[in-house]
Amino acid sequence: AYINYYNNSRFQTKLSERSPVEYRKALAA
Secondary structure, three states: OHHHHHHHHHHHHHHOOHHHHHHHHHHHH
C-alpha cells in the first residue's frame, strides 16, 4: 500500500507540471 501511495504522489507531481486540461484528463482516465 505504501508503494502505491509513493508512486501515486510522484505521478501527481508529474501531472502538476502539465496543463490543467491534461491534468484533468489524466485524473479522469
